[in-house]
Amino acid sequence: MSNYSFDEIIHAPNRLKICSFLAPTGSVEFPVLRDMLQVSDSVLSKQIKHLEIAGYVKQRKGSANGRKRSWVYLTTAGHKAFNNHIKELQRLIEGSMAHDL
Amino acid sequence: MTTDTDLSPHDSIRLIKDTKKLSNLKAIPKRSFYFAISLITGLSFGFLSNQSMLALIPIALLPVLVYIQKNKKGLWPIGFAPFLRQGDGLYSFNDYCKDMLKVNTYIHVVNLISILIMLSFPLLFIRVLEFRDQGNWWAPIACGTIMGLSHLIILINYRNFQIIKFSNNNNE
Numbered sequence: 001m002s003n004y005s006f007d008e009i010i011h012a013p014n015r016l017k018i019c020s021f022l023a024p025t026g027s028v029e030f031p032v033l034r035d036m037l038q039v040s041d042s043v044l045s046k047q048i049k050h051l052e053i054a055g056y057v058k059q060r061k062g063s064a065n066g067r068k069r070s071w072v073y074l075t076t077a078g079h080k081a082f083n084n085h086i087k088e089l090q091r092l093i094e095g096s097m098a099h100d101l
Numbered sequence: 102m103t104t105d106t107d108l109s110p111h112d113s114i115r116l117i118k119d120t121k122k123l124s125n126l127k128a129i130p131k132r133s134f135y136f137a138i139s140l141i142t143g144l145s146f147g148f149l150s151n152q153s154m155l156a157l158i159p160i161a162l163l164p165v166l167v168y169i170q171k172n173k174k175g176l177w178p179i180g181f182a183p184f185l186r187q188g189d190g191l192y193s194f195n196d197y198c199k200d201m202l203k204v205n206t207y208i209h210v211v212n213l214i215s216i217l218i219m220l221s222f223p224l225l226f227i228r229v230l231e232f233r234d235q236g237n238w239w240a241p242i243a244c245g246t247i248m249g250l251s252h253l254i255i256l257i258n259y260r261n262f263q264i265i266k267f268s269n270n271n272n273e
Contacts (some may be wrong), residue, residue, distance in 0.1 A: 011108065011113065013108055013116065016108070016113060016116055016117060016120075017116065017120045020116070020117040020120035020121050020124065021120050021121075021123070021124040022124075023121065023124075024121055024124050024125050024128070025124050025125070025127075025128050025176045025177055025179075026176070026177045027176070027177065028124075028175060028176045029175030029176065031175060032127070032174075032175035032176055036120075036123065036124075036127075069172075086114070086117060089110040089113050089114055089117075090110075090114065092110040093110045093111060093114065096110070
């Protein structure tokens with residue numbers, strides 16, 4: 001029995017992309033994330049909200065050069081859930097390969 | 102297993118890898134950033150080998166520079182983000198070795214020499230001071246320049262390596 005868990009909150013494509021993008025880079029500014037996903041502000045906000053409710057992501061508001069900015073970052077729980085999700089995916093792949101053989 | 106998406110585990114892993122590569126590629130700063138970092142290194146080593154407290158000024162400038170870069174690009178420059186954890190098992194030691202082999206051997210040699218020069222500073226520090234006290238006023242300047250150039254070489258090689266590492270599609 002695996003210790004890793006398949007996380008349905010993370011697994012949705014846009015949310016998977018958000019977590020993958022945030023994992024290696026720490027915090028990312030909202031427009032950078034929006035441009036990467038190629039979605040509207042509202043769609044991105046909705047996806048982030050889902051992750052925020054699950055406790056995987058947090059937003060930090062601030063201002064620089066006279067304009068408001070919002071930074072998004074993965075929480076410790078988010079890192080853990082994301083890593084567990086990857087490990088579970090890899091376990092599923094290995095399982096399917098063994099099954100094919 | 103049922104999910105609200107059609108992504109198979111294979112597709113998911115591919116999506117994660119591609120996005121991570123994109124994320125890391127975006128986080129690689131321009132050469133000018135690394136030039137500024139090595140300038141800071143050169144100045145701080147120069148002042149240090151002159152036994153001057155002015156060395157604290159360039160050292161204090163380092164986080165400012167990183168902060169400016171972070172605000173300019175919208176994400177942390179690669180290698181400069183604090184408290185960052187990566188270990189997700191997607192980039193294995195074998196992949197690392199493969200990427201290292203793609204870098205020309207002479208670059209590894211130059212990099213190694215630069216690292217040795219930088220690490221030798223604590224051993225040569227007293228010598229530089231003695232040399233300066235013998236009337237060679239330029240010794241700290243030379244030391245700072247050598248350290249700055251060595252660091253620039255290491256950083257530029259690091260940048261090139263990161264580009265190679267995240268641009269290729271062979272780490273499957």
